[in-house]
Amino acid sequence: MPVEFIGFLHYQEGSESLAPTGPVVQPDFVRDFAKAQEKGGFDRALIAYASSAGDGFIVAQHAAAHTERLGLLVAHRPGFVAPTVAARKFATLDQFTNGRAAVNIISGGEDAEQRRDGDYLDHGERYERTGEFVDILKKTWTSETPVSHEGKYYRYEDNFSTVKPVQKPHIPVYFGGSSNAAIEVGSRIADVYMLWAESLAGTRDQISRIRAAAAKHGRADKIRFSLSVRPILAATEEKAWERAESILASAKALREANAGTLTAFGRRRQGPPSNVGSIRLLETAAQGKVVDKRLWTEIAALTGAGGNSTSLVGTPEQVAESLLDYYDLGINEILVRGFNPLADAIQYGAELIPLVKQEVARRDAQPAVTAA
Numbered sequence: 001m002p003v004e005f006i007g008f009l010h011y012q013e014g015s016e017s018l019a020p021t022g023p024v025v026q027p028d029f030v031r032d033f034a035k036a037q038e039k040g041g042f043d044r045a046l047i048a049y050a051s052s053a054g055d056g057f058i059v060a061q062h063a064a065a066h067t068e069r070l071g072l073l074v075a076h077r078p079g080f081v082a083p084t085v086a087a088r089k090f091a092t093l094d095q096f097t098n099g100r101a102a103v104n105i106i107s108g109g110e111d112a113e114q115r116r117d118g119d120y121l122d123h124g125e126r127y128e129r130t131g132e133f134v135d136i137l138k139k140t141w142t143s144e145t146p147v148s149h150e151g152k153y154y155r156y157e158d159n160f161s162t163v164k165p166v167q168k169p170h171i172p173v174y175f176g177g178s179s180n181a182a183i184e185v186g187s188r189i190a191d192v193y194m195l196w197a198e199s200l201a202g203t204r205d206q207i208s209r210i211r212a213a214a215a216k217h218g219r220a221d222k223i224r225f226s227l228s229v230r231p232i233l234a235a236t237e238e239k240a241w242e243r244a245e246s247i248l249a250s251a252k253a254l255r256e257a258n259a260g261t262l263t264a265f266g267r268r269r270q271g272p273p274s275n276v277g278s279i280r281l282l283e284t285a286a287q288g289k290v291v292d293k294r295l296w297t298e299i300a301a302l303t304g305a306g307g308n309s310t311s312l313v314g315t316p317e318q319v320a321e322s323l324l325d326y327y328d329l330g331i332n333e334i335l336v337r338g339f340n341p342l343a344d345a346i347q348y349g350a351e352l353i354p355l356v357k358q359e360v361a362r363r364d365a366q367p368a369v370t371a372a
Contacts, residue, residue, distance in 0.1 A: 003327055003360045005353050006073060006226060006335035007037040007045040007345055011059055015339045016303055017250035019258075025054060027062060033342055034063035034070055040349015041357070044071025046335060049106050051116035057089060064097045072097060073174060075104040078133035079119045079126070084159050086133075087140035090171050091163045099166035103137070104174040104194070105130055107182065109275025123274075127181040129153040134173060134189040141170040174226070178206065178276040187213035190223060192333060196277055197229035197310045198284045199291045200325055206280075207330050226333035227326050228308040231319050232296070233347055244313045247339045248298050255302070273304055281305035293322050308337060320355035327360065 011030050014020030037045050045063070047056040060072040072093070076086060094101035107130040108114045114126070121129060132151045139147050146160040165171045175190035177183065186193055187210050195206055207225055214220045232247065234240035273279055282305045285297035290313075300309040312319045323334055334356070338344020 001332060001360075001364065003331075003356060004043040004333045005041065005348075005356075006228075006333055007040075007042040007348075008335070008337040008341065009033055009037075009045045009047045009059055009063055009072075010341070011054055013341050015341060016299055016309070017247045017254060017339045018341075019254055029342075030059060030062050031066045033345065034067050036342060036346050037349065038067045038070040040345060041353045042070060042345070042349065043333075044073050044100070044102060046073045046104060047075060049075035049077055049104075051113055057093065060093060060101070061096070064093075064100065069100075071100045071102060073102040073104050075106050077106045077108060077114075077117075077119075078130050079108075079114075079121070080117055082156075083133045083136035083154060084140050084156055084161070087137045088161050088163055090137070091141060091161060091165045094165040094167060094171055095163060101165070101167075102172040102174060104176070105134060105189075107177060107185075109177070109179075109273075109277065111274070123179070124181045127177065127179075127185045130175075131185040131189060134175075137173070138170050141165050176277065178280055182276070183210055183213050186210070187219065187223065188217045192224045192226050194226045194228060194335070195331075196281055196305075196308055197227055197295060197312070197326070198280055199287065199295060200329065202280060202284055203227070203326060203331070204329050211330075224332040225330055226335055227323075227331045228335040228337070229323075230299070230308060230311040230339065231336050231344075231348065231352060232311050232313045232339070233316050233319060233344075233351060235315065237314050237318060240313045240315060240318075244296055244298075244311065248302070251299060251302055251339075273306070278305040278307075281310060284310065293325070294318060295322070308335070316351040316355055320352060320359065323352075323356050324359060327356075 011025045012020045013029055047059045049056060056074045060074050064072060090101055090103055107126045132153050136154060140161050146158045148157045172191045173189060174192045174194055175186040176194035177186055193210050211220045214223045232240055232244050234243050281300045284291055285301040289298050290296055294312055294314045296311040296313045303309055312322045336348050
């Protein structure tokens with residue numbers, strides 16, 4: 001099965017180890033970042049969500065105006081926009097981009113982050129609301145007649161959208177979450193279930209749990225999986241590890257300089273994480289600085305695993321080999337984001353993505369060759 005690559009779009013360059021400079025919103029950077037990823041063979045790019053961040057729809061629209069093929073995966077939190085309105089927004093984006101829109105549903109793992117935008121539901125209720133929200137999205141996208149709905153979190157009458165997505169039956173729904181509540185909902189509604197890069201054993205466990213839950217809905221063979229990881233590449237393995245150590249030193253210095261302040265992707269967490277995904281990453285980090293062949297965990301340990309924060313370190317060939325190990329577990333899509341975002345995206349497109357896609361294509365062709 002072909003593998004797809006997901007990149008990342010933000011309106012200002014920065015990372016855990018790279019302090020942002022210049023205006024918070026930089027349209028030229030978004031343009032250049034999007035064009036570099038399209039040229040590099042990325043299939044789509046994620047536009048993240050945070051309570052302090054800008055509007056992902058506007059970022060997507062700007063990127064779409066400067067690209068022709070790159071898909072736009074817009075993160076969206078239920079609870080702040082009515083689902084019928086969100087459905088029309090995404091359908092409109094899909095029309096203007098000729099079928100390039102996708103939605104990454106973010107239910108919210110941290111209570112404090114949710115409350116910054118006025119959401120006071122608890123963890124379990126947020127995921128319950130997400131299930132209802134996505135059901136309404138899909139009804140709005142697909143129904144050819146007006147629909148009324150009365151549920152626990154949403155109620156509306158006689159709704160009909162004249163704007164339908166280009167993609168059929170509907171826009172792809174990406175979803176993430178490692179708690180039991182998340183898996184119960186996500187296994188039913190997700191087209192692609194997003195995972196952070198744990199150890200191979202941990203990833204295998206996650207996929208097994210989600211497939212078992214999906215089987216209850218007759219979806220065990222319908223759900224796809226993506227893996228989010230931060231590759232660090234160099235011409236030799238030694239130089240790659242030197243890069244990793246340099247990134248760690250810069251990240252430590254930046255955290256010390258900006259202690260307690262806003263970061264490029266929201267406020268720094270106070271205290272240990274409460275979301276299960278971050279807890280699992282920290283459990284992976286507790287196994288060692290390097291897990292399996294080359295999964296580097298020190299940035300996750302330093303930052304409290306506030307997001308995609310584990311890395312694969314090595315030459316392009318070595319990192320491609322490790323990504324293929326995850327592919328063999330059932331990973332269909334790979335989200336890669338660098339610590340020097342634009343330069344790393346260019347490097348991934350030139351040196352990493354072709355290696356992985358070529359090997360997957362070779363494997364896919366092998367059964368046909370054998371049969372012949």
